[in-house]
Amino acid sequence: MNNIRPLTDPSKPKVYIETYGCQMNVNDSEVILSILQDAGYVLTEDIAQADVILANTCSIRDNAEQRIWGRIDQFKLQKRNRQNVIIGIVGCMAERLKDKLLETVDLVAGPDSYRTLPEMLKAVAPDRPQINVLLSHEETYAEISPVRLDRNGVSAFISIMRGCNNVCSYCVVPYTRGAERSRDPHTIVREAETLFANGYKEVTLLGQNVDSYYWKDEENSNRNVNFAQLLEMVAKISPELRVRFSTSHPKDISDEVIYTMAMYENICKHIHLPVQSGSSIMLEKMRRKYNREWYLERVRKIRSVIPDCGITTDVIAGFCGETDQDHQDTLTLMEEVVFDSAFMFAYSERPGTLASRKYPDDITYELKTQRLNEIIALQGRMSLKSNEKEIGRRLKVLVEGPSKKNPEELCGRASSNKMCVFPSRGEKAGDYCEVEVVSATSATLLCKRID
Ligand code: 5AD
Numbered sequence: 001m002n003n004i005r006p007l008t009d010p011s012k013p014k015v016y017i018e019t020y021g022c023q024m025n026v027n028d029s030e031v032i033l034s035i036l037q038d039a040g041y042v043l044t045e046d047i048a049q050a051d052v053i054l055a056n057t058c059s060i061r062d063n064a065e066q067r068i069w070g071r072i073d074q075f076k077l078q079k080r081n082r083q084n085v086i087i088g089i090v091g092c093m094a095e096r097l098k099d100k101l102l103e104t105v106d107l108v109a110g111p112d113s114y115r116t117l118p119e120m121l122k123a124v125a126p127d128r129p130q131i132n133v134l135l136s137h138e139e140t141y142a143e144i145s146p147v148r149l150d151r152n153g154v155s156a157f158i159s160i161m162r163g164c165n166n167v168c169s170y171c172v173v174p175y176t177r178g179a180e181r182s183r184d185p186h187t188i189v190r191e192a193e194t195l196f197a198n199g200y201k202e203v204t205l206l207g208q209n210v211d212s213y214y215w216k217d218e219e220n221s222n223r224n225v226n227f228a229q230l231l232e233m234v235a236k237i238s239p240e241l242r243v244r245f246s247t248s249h250p251k252d253i254s255d256e257v258i259y260t261m262a263m264y265e266n267i268c269k270h271i272h273l274p275v276q277s278g279s280s281i282m283l284e285k286m287r288r289k290y291n292r293e294w295y296l297e298r299v300r301k302i303r304s305v306i307p308d309c310g311i312t313t314d315v316i317a318g319f320c321g322e323t324d325q326d327h328q329d330t331l332t333l334m335e336e337v338v339f340d341s342a343f344m345f346a347y348s349e350r351p352g353t354l355a356s357r358k359y360p361d362d363i364t365y366e367l368k369t370q371r372l373n374e375i376i377a378l379q380g381r382m383s384l385k386s387n388e389k390e391i392g393r394r395l396k397v398l399v400e401g402p403s404k405k406n407p408e409e410l411c412g413r414a415s416s417n418k419m420c421v422f423p424s425r426g427e428k429a430g431d432y433c434e435v436e437v438v439s440a441t442s443a444t445l446l447c448k449r450i451d
């Protein structure tokens, strides 16, 4: 029995997608939409019109999952009047909580099973929920052209690899996204070229650990491609196309990548380099495979080759057994590096991870919160310090659109990824402007025009 009925538009069933978690998930939703469009579905932004409701989910911290359980309850309200609506949970949480989800929704699909979505949707029936959570060693969705869900038409994300082979002890990703695999570089370059031809001015190459990108050419090993070479291939498409990438791993970021960044003006001078902790003892327990000194050396190397390189990070407060001294080590490292910005989290134990099996989650909620608040407050001061250093500098900004606060002004990012606001002369999203920084807040550089 086919469950996609009755349809509001009999020729085209409508799909509604909500996306949670990282940029990679946003890109996955674009892949899903491409697959579903090819199978005859159309996107709707109105959940009340949807024949299929999908949530592309995240498992990284417990609160991410809790939010999604709440949403599932709301999705189910749609079934009250329209019993044939299909509710599907895809992505990391589908992988992790398949059995529990199957009791409550119609479809559960893990990150490597999106090609089977059309078949699964056809097979769904009230007493026949569908599940596919097989992880793959090969799937990269290489030749699928994602249907862009962003609106600005300027900046797009390209997945260059999937999965993760690191086993950071706190992290659920290797379990939800499986083993690392790199995508054929020619399909990546083609995707970037198509985006540029369609007016896009910036691409961000995405992977859990882009530095371990490696493509083996089956016929000729001289044509193997590492991440530095891939960056160069994409940068050569056009000097007008900016190239960004995320995320770098401090243990793997190579001098070759840093020198390649320095060689091409259009490779943006920004590295997201998650440190997680400033304590070598915590880093060891986290299985990050570097220590404080190694991290600081990488930062010095980056800044010696690219003096104004933006460096941002991720920090976890209150990992298992974290002492006051370990916490202080994180604060002093942040002061030493002066990150431009940071994503900061309280440690959340994830079932199944090495840390959950080996180390008790023994920092109280109150202490985690207190440490996290100290980290956030310090980062606020560091962001301001880093931004004030920019005053008087001249920057090239890619316009994203009107500033939210004042439509007479434009906003856009400098190469370092810092947000700039400056007077408009009628430019539109996708234009480049030359500006000089006049003043700064912790979040924004306020600039005047010099072009
Ligand atoms: N608890 C808290 N933060 C986590 N992260 C990953 N796993 C956890 C966890 N169990 C953070 C890390 C990572 C970012 C994407 O999320 O800082 O870099």
Ligand code: SF4
Binding pocket: 020, 021, 022, 023, 024, 025, 057, 058, 059, 060, 091, 092, 172, 173, 176, 177
């Ligand atoms: Fe992305 Fe990690 Fe969340 Fe999965 S668990 S969606 S990989 S942040």
